[in-house]
Amino acid sequence: MSKIWKLFIDENIKTWKKLSTKILLIVILISLVGILGLVKIIQKTNNSYEINSSGYDWRQETESQIGYIEESLENPQIDEESKNMMEQELQTLKLSLKYDINPYENIWKNEIIRKIVDLQFEENIKEAEIADLTKKLEDNDFNGYIQMQKQELKQELDDKLISQVEYDDKIMILELKEKYEVGKTADTPFWKTAAITNIENAQNSNRTNMDENNKVLTAEKKQENEDSIKMNIYRLEHNMPQIEYSENYRTIFEYLSSTFVISAIAITAIVIAGGMISTEVSTGTIKFWALTPNKRWKILTAKILSLLFYIIIITVIASLISVILANVFFAETGEPYIYVENGEVQTIGNTLYTVLTYLAKMIPVIIFALFALMLSVITRNTAVSVSFSVAIYMGNSIFMAILNRFITKDWIRFVPFNNLNISEKIFENATNLMAINAGSFATSTSLGFSLGVLGVCAILMLVTMYDSFNKRDII
Amino acid sequence: MANTVLELKNVSKTFGKRKVIDDISLEVKEGEIYGFLGPNGSGKTTTIKMILKLIESDSGEIKVNGYDTKKQFEKAMECIGAIVENPDMYKYMSAIDNLKLHARIRNIGEDRIQEVIELVGLKERAKDKVGKYSLGMKQRLGLALTLLHKPKVLILDEPTNGLDPAGIKQLRDILKNISHKSGVAVFVSSHILSEMQLMCDRVAVIDNGKIVKVEDITHSEEDIIEKIELRVNDTQKAINILKEKFGIKPKLEENNVEITIKTEEIPKVVKELVIADIAIKAVIPKEHTLEEIFFDATEGGKKDE
Numbered sequence: 001m002s003k004i005w006k007l008f009i010d011e012n013i014k015t016w017k018k019l020s021t022k023i024l025l026i027v028i029l030i031s032l033v034g035i036l037g038l039v040k041i042i043q044k045t046n047n048s049y050e051i052n053s054s055g056y057d058w059r060q061e062t063e064s065q066i067g068y069i070e071e072s073l074e075n076p077q078i079d080e081e082s083k084n085m086m087e088q089e090l091q092t093l094k095l096s097l098k099y100d101i102n103p104y105e106n107i108w109k110n111e112i113i114r115k116i117v118d119l120q121f122e123e124n125i126k127e128a129e130i131a132d133l134t135k136k137l138e139d140n141d142f143n144g145y146i147q148m149q150k151q152e153l154k155q156e157l158d159d160k161l162i163s164q165v166e167y168d169d170k171i172m173i174l175e176l177k178e179k180y181e182v183g184k185t186a187d188t189p190f191w192k193t194a195a196i197t198n199i200e201n202a203q204n205s206n207r208t209n210m211d212e213n214n215k216v217l218t219a220e221k222k223q224e225n226e227d228s229i230k231m232n233i234y235r236l237e238h239n240m241p242q243i244e245y246s247e248n249y250r251t252i253f254e255y256l257s258s259t260f261v262i263s264a265i266a267i268t269a270i271v272i273a274g275g276m277i278s279t280e281v282s283t284g285t286i287k288f289w290a291l292t293p294n295k296r297w298k299i300l301t302a303k304i305l306s307l308l309f310y311i312i313i314i315t316v317i318a319s320l321i322s323v324i325l326a327n328v329f330f331a332e333t334g335e336p337y338i339y340v341e342n343g344e345v346q347t348i349g350n351t352l353y354t355v356l357t358y359l360a361k362m363i364p365v366i367i368f369a370l371f372a373l374m375l376s377v378i379t380r381n382t383a384v385s386v387s388f389s390v391a392i393y394m395g396n397s398i399f400m401a402i403l404n405r406f407i408t409k410d411w412i413r414f415v416p417f418n419n420l421n422i423s424e425k426i427f428e429n430a431t432n433l434m435a436i437n438a439g440s441f442a443t444s445t446s447l448g449f450s451l452g453v454l455g456v457c458a459i460l461m462l463v464t465m466y467d468s469f470n471k472r473d474i475i
Numbered sequence: 476m477a478n479t480v481l482e483l484k485n486v487s488k489t490f491g492k493r494k495v496i497d498d499i500s501l502e503v504k505e506g507e508i509y510g511f512l513g514p515n516g517s518g519k520t521t522t523i524k525m526i527l528k529l530i531e532s533d534s535g536e537i538k539v540n541g542y543d544t545k546k547q548f549e550k551a552m553e554c555i556g557a558i559v560e561n562p563d564m565y566k567y568m569s570a571i572d573n574l575k576l577h578a579r580i581r582n583i584g585e586d587r588i589q590e591v592i593e594l595v596g597l598k599e600r601a602k603d604k605v606g607k608y609s610l611g612m613k614q615r616l617g618l619a620l621t622l623l624h625k626p627k628v629l630i631l632d633e634p635t636n637g638l639d640p641a642g643i644k645q646l647r648d649i650l651k652n653i654s655h656k657s658g659v660a661v662f663v664s665s666h667i668l669s670e671m672q673l674m675c676d677r678v679a680v681i682d683n684g685k686i687v688k689v690e691d692i693t694h695s696e697e698d699i700i701e702k703i704e705l706r707v708n709d710t711q712k713a714i715n716i717l718k719e720k721f722g723i724k725p726k727l728e729e730n731n732v733e734i735t736i737k738t739e740e741i742p743k744v745v746k747e748l749v750i751a752d753i754a755i756k757a758v759i760p761k762e763h764t765l766e767e768i769f770f771d772a773t774e775g776g777k778k779d780e
Contacts, residue, residue, distance in 0.1 A: 003580070010576045017568050284563035290529055291559070292580045293552035474529040 003294055007302030008309075015272070015310055024268050028318050031264065032257050036325050039253040058102045066093050084121070091117045099137050105186045106193070108145050112137055146178045169203040180236045191241040195232040202228045227340040231429065234338060234345040243335050250330035254322065258358060261318045266365040266393060269311050274372035274385035276303055281380050281474065290474055300377075300469045304462075307369060311362055319358035323351050339429050357430070360423035367416070367454055368393045370461045377465040396420070416457045419450035477505040480554070480660045481526070481628050486535030488521060488684075495521050497684040499535070503628070503660045508650060510675035510692075511664040518684040519664040520560060523632050526662075527557055540627050553581075556626035558634060562617025566606035570597055570616050573605060574623060581624040591619040594649065610637030618649065629653070629661045635670050647674050702761040703741065705732040708754040716751050717744065733761065 015021055069090045073083065095113045096103040103110060116133050119126055136144045150171060157167045173196060177183060182192045201212075202225040209217050217225075235242060243251045277300075280286035289299045326334060334350025348356065368389055375385035396417040404412060412418060424430070425447035481503040488496040496518050503509040513519050524530040526537055528544050537544045542551040564573045574588045592601050595615040600608070605616065614637055621629060629650075635643050651674070653659045665671055671678055672692060680688040707713045713732050714725045721744065726733040736744065741758070748755055 006580050010579055013572070013576065014565060014568070017565075017572065019567065284561055285565060287529065287559055287563050288565075288576075291527060291552070291555070291557050292577065293549040294580065295548055471531075473524070473531065475524075 004298050004302050004305070007289070007294060007299060008305050011302050011306035012309065015306060021310075024264070024314070025317065028261055028264055028314075029321060031260055032318075032321055032325055035256045035260060036253060036329055039249050039256065040329065042252070043249045058104060059097065062093050062097055062103060066090060066097075069093070088117050088121055091120065102186060106183065107186050107188070108142060108183045109137060112145060142181065142184045143178060146174050149174055165207055169200075169207065173200055173203075176233070176236060182236075189241060192236060194242065195235055199229050199232045202226070202232075230340055230343075230345050231338050234347075240336065240338070248332050248335075250326050250332040251335065253326055253330065254334075254354070257322045257325075258319075258354075258361070261322065262358065262361050262365070265311065265314050265318065265362070266368060267390060268314070269307070269365055269369040270372045270389045270393060271386050272310065273307055273369040274376050274389055275382040276307065276373055276376050277469065278376045278380045278382040278385060282382070286474055296470045297466055300466060304370075304373065307373065308366065311366060311369065312359065315358050315362050316355055319355045320351075323354050337427060337430065339427075353427075357423055357427060360426050363422045363451075363454065364420035367420075367457060370458055370465075374461045374465045377468050413445050413449075414453060416453055419445060419453040422447070422450055422454070425450060477507065477658075479504055480540050481509075481662060482536075482538040483522075483526070484536040484538075486522070486525060486532050486537060488525060488530065488533050495684050496525070496532075499681070499684070499686055501679055501686060501689070503662050505627075505660055506654055506658040507677060508654050508661040508663065508675045510671040510678035511662060511681060512666065512668065512671055512678050513664075513681035514666055517681045519666075519681060520632055521684075522681070523557070523559055523630055523662075523664060526630060527552075527555065527559065529559065553624070554627040555630060556621030556624065556628070557630040557632075558614075558617045558621055559630075559632045561636075562613045562620070564605045564613065564616060564620070567604060569604055570601045570608075570619075573616065574620060577620055577623055583623055587623060591622050594622065595619045596645065611639060611642045614638055614646075615642070618646070622653070625657075625659075627659060629659050631661065631663045633665055634663060635665065635667060643670065650674060701738050701741070702733065702735045703744075704728075704757075704759040704761050705734065705744075705748070706756040706759070707732060707748065708756070712751065713748055713753050716747055716753070720747050 069086050072078070073086055073090075078086075092113055093103060095116065096110070099109065099113070101107070101109045101113065103113075112133050116130055116137075119130050119133070135141070136148070153162070153167055153170055153174075156162045157164065162170075176196060176199070180192060182188055182196050205211055205217065206222055206225045211217055211221060234240070241248075277286065280289075290296070323334065334354070336350050337348040337353040339346055339348075371392070372385050372389035375388060376382065379385055400415070400417045403415075404418070479502045481501075483499055483501050486496060486499045487494065499518075499522060501509075511519055511522070521530060525532045526539070526544065528548060539551040540554040542554070544551045564570075565576075568576075570592065571588065574592070578584070578588055589598075592598050595618050597612065597615055597619065600612065605613065608616065614634060618631075618634070621631075631650075634646060638646060647670075650661050650663070654661045663671070663674065675692055678690050678692060679686050680690070705713060710727060710730060710732050714727065717723060717725045717732070717734060721734075721736065721740065723734055723736060734744070745755065745758065
């Protein structure tokens with residue numbers, strides 16, 4: 001064991017003394033800075049666009065809308081029903097102007113106005129109720145509005161219009177809205193509204209036992225819904241916006257940089273692995289090791305370990321650089337990862353989460369690197385090993401996308417290329433800006449299954465390369 | 476009697492249908508420089524690679540310091556230092572760094588690294604990248620690498636390749652020193668005959684995968700036998716005198732007389748010829764006797780005759 005360790009250290013010294021290793025690190029650093037600059041430029045252009053568009057005035061818009069409706073009402077040809085609707089609309093807009101509420105915004109006051117107008121147009125006008133609603137408007141009484149809705153729900157429950165479960169669910173939503181002031185002002189961040197909507201959807205789904213496609217829920221899906229409710233509540237509670245629903249340049253930077261860095265590391269790893277044995281055989285330096293008192297398998301083991309170590313170290317360094325740049329240059333705080341374990345909501349901090357995602361994305365890269373190493377051992381030809389492996393690395397996703405369309409047999413899920421999305425399976429709650437990949441056959445397999453398939457692949461490749469390296473002559 | 480530290484017993488190797496090594500047996504003893512002589516393609520390097528298990532032998536037994544290389548590979552390799560074909564180092568690293576790679580694996584300290592660097596005379600260039608070295612310097616660094624762990628057996632494949640005459644002499648001195656003083660067995664392959672004669676204690680001649688001859692070589696000045704070409708005006712008379720006085724059989728080649736005689740006898744030969752009033756135009760040393768051994772034993776020799 002200590003011999004393998006010493007060989008391992010030697011291999012690492014060798015790798016780090018190489019100029020190409022240092023160049024890779026510099027290239028990654030420069031690229032990250034470049035991507036940062038790009039995102040900053042996008043941010044600046046978009047911001048100046050927002051300033052220009054803020055000249056928009058809703059009052060003017062509303063007034064012109066009122067004028068237009070009034071004009072239409074003078075037309076003698078319109079029927080009674082349309083006329084009634086138009087008058088309601090007119091009344092709503094007028095009330096909005098009166099209480100200075102933007103009618104195009106999704107806030108509670110608009111709902112009250114709609115209610116008042118509804119009441120006004122009923123046959124027996126309930127003055128008391130209208131007065132009550134108007135008072136809530138004038139007092140800016142958001143809580144009163146919530147209380148009112150609660151009472152209405154209670155009434156519906158008493159009248160047996162809704163079940164106890166539905167009542168509980170809806171009360172919960174109202175309480176969340178009250179507590180986190182969702183919809184109170186026009187400034188409510190969109191992610192909060194989205195969180196409430198997500199909770200409502202999950203509740204509905206579990207209550208009716210149907211998913212969005214009207215299929216009966218599986219136990220798994222039910223659990224997912226429950227977890228989703230817990231996580232969304234957690235987000236509201238800890239004021240953690242979900243990135244999907246907010247314009248976040250930090251995230252854009254993180255996505256761009258991780259995509260680039262991972263491909264860069266993958267190709268470098270393949271190049272190193274593809275030359276690991278073949279280059280040493282062609283330059284003769286393999287004898288440098290073969291003439292030491294170490295059996296061949298130990299030499300190969302040290303090389304494999306140093307390859308893995310190299311990939312991991314470069315990945316960790318690159319991901320940390322990315323986090324540091326993001327922290328320094330973006331006002332937004334990094335998104336932590338939220339998940340549910342044993343019914344408890346847990347979080348992983350942004351830095352650790354970023355590093356872990358990068359590492360998870362390296363699992364398929366390691367498989368490709370092992371493949372290149374295997375070719376290197378068998379063919380002893382660097383060009384063949386590297387070019388073939390890089391081609392497969394670059395081309396497999398398109399190739400599999402086409403194949404998956406035409407082969408609908410079950411065995412297709414055993415194809416290793418369908419099991420490369422390990423990171424998405426580990427961090428299944430992760431915000432996915434690139435959700436295009438989702439929905440294929442591949443995503444339907446579990447994490448354990450995918451790891452199993454890749455594990456079998458890795459073992460087969462290792463057995464092949466050890467066998468070849470042990471038996472073949474070094475000429 | 477010195478111990479046998481490298482032993483090959485009935486070793487054979489076939490590549491495809493061609494028998495490259497055919498039933499080779501040899502023994503190398505402590506403190507001995509053993510030459511392994513043969514033309515290109517005779518199986519020298521293959522034999523060396525089999526000893527080092529770079530190539531697996533088909534049959535036979537190879538023991539290094541008593542350890543079977545197949546069964547106790549690591550123990551056997553601990554006793555060996557070797558250069559095969561070319562000294563292989565990492566060009567982008569300095570000599571010191573290359574040495575350190577080996578030193579770590581073999582648990583060797585900094586002192587010993589300095590020692591071997593000094594021994595091979597690379598002290599001043601030790602921090603330069605190996606890529607900038609001349610072939611001769613690489614050979615010397617290769618030797619330093621093999622000597623690092625004080626091996627019991629030193630195996631060198633064509634070590635004089637790329638060395639200038641001064642370098643060859645230096646190498647010879649180093650090898651003689653470690654062999655005769657420290658008791659290291661040195662196994663050197665070469666096709667350069669004169670080198671072997673000056674360096675080796677014993678020479679095995681290999682041809683077509685078979686050992687055709689094993690010869691002891693003596694080093695004392697007086698004992699060295701040389702082949703000399705005499706250019707004289709009267710060849711027949713000279714041949715008669717030489718036959719008579721020295722009891723040797725001179726050959727007549729292209730109007731010159733060729734004799735094989737001990738170095739110390741040469742002045743006497745000249746003196747006798749002068750006394751006999753034969754005009755000597757030139758006394759030219761010809762190929763060394765090792766070449767004779769070589770050509771006698773190998774096919775190349777047979778063709779020439």
